Amino acid sequence: MRPRRPLHGRWSPALLSPVIWTVVITSLAFSTPRKIAFSRLLTAAPALAASVWPVLPTVLLGAACVAIMIGLSLVYPDLGTWFTVGAIAAVTVAAAYASRVRIQREQAFVELHLVAEAAQKVLLRPLPRRVGCIDIESMYVAAAAQARIGGDFYEAVSTPYGVRLIIGDVRGKGLPAVGAAAAVVNCFREAAYDEPTLEGIVRRLDVSSTRHSCTLPAGDLMEQFTTVVLAEFPHQGGRIKLLNCGHPPPLLLHHGELHVLDPTAVSPMLNLAGLIGTGYITDTIVCYPGDQLLFYTDGVIEGRNGRGEFFPLQDWMRRQTSAEPRELLDTLHRDLVQHSGGGLDDDVAALAVRLHDGLAGEAAWDTHTEIGRSAYRPADPARGDSE
The missing domain is CATH 1.20.58 (Methane Monooxygenase Hydroxylase; Chain G, domain 1)
Incomplete structure (x- = not known):
């Protein structure tokens, strides 16, 4: 060479x-x-x-x-x-x-x-622009100019249960974080096809993450945890399922209105279920064709400018009403770099998802706002919402 x-x-x-x-x-x-x-x-x-x-x-x-x-x-x-x-x-x-x-x-x-x-192609393989019922684009930016991969990861697969995707962030840096991310992604690629529910997938992810953490020095075991968001888009369209394990909430643009998809209850992060229990909660929402979702890691919202101000992601997202997924991520990357003065302090991963005409449903939105951010209302059978 x-x-x-x-x-x-x-x-x-x-x-x-x-x-x-x-x-x-x-x-x-x-x-x-x-x-x-x-x-x-x-x-x-x-x-x-x-x-x-x-x-x-x-x-x-x-x-x-x-x-x-x-x-x-x-x-x-x-x-x-x-x-x-x-x-x-x-x-x-x-x-x-x-x-x-x-x-x-x-x-x-x-x-x-x-x-x-080569490792990046295995861990963060390129996603097709259309997976089943969604259009999807991905972005990964390493904080270090020489780096290619780190502890942030994502994946999307089409399964008999619908299109399932994951995005997550391993605590820590370097090779241990890469190894933990690879363990979670590889487990997801198998479990997404086998498990009928998102709860079943995340339990297998937790077992895989815990098993990997046991190979680390004893002092690092309790410090190794992973935040993830799992999403399921049914092939027939309609209701989307989300399971959030301590990860930043996805954002959704619905008819120009921003909705922050906070979980209704806290689910434990991977590798911590043995300490705080395995009460995994899946939320269900209904979306229209043309709605756009942004999944991201904390490197996006923790980017600071010269005055120490965080990147205003929600305000930024409200201005992207007509952007296509690729355009959305390209603009996000450009504005992140500009906000941080040319350098990022953490790895950044993001997925932009647009629902095309294969998805249709009756929306169930809560139009009130709280502390300046929109909230969504999951479907509830008690209110007459059907599953």
């Missing part, structure tokens, strides 16, 4: 800087009084080359600097260049070694980069 070409371009100023340095110092050495001794600065040329060039060009530049010093000694016999020649030779040897080490590290980084991309 070839090492990455350093920096930005083949003839970028950074790549040419060793040559430019050598030419400038040589010109000054020949054109200025001998007592200034600009020639001693030539020792920096091979050291600079080691940071951007392979081994052989670095050695050749060092040899060129030695030749320049010998030429100076012929023009100025009393200059005393042999000490500088020895210094250039020593620096060249060290620079060649440093260049070799740098290239090996770049090769290792490229290999890890490729492994991370």
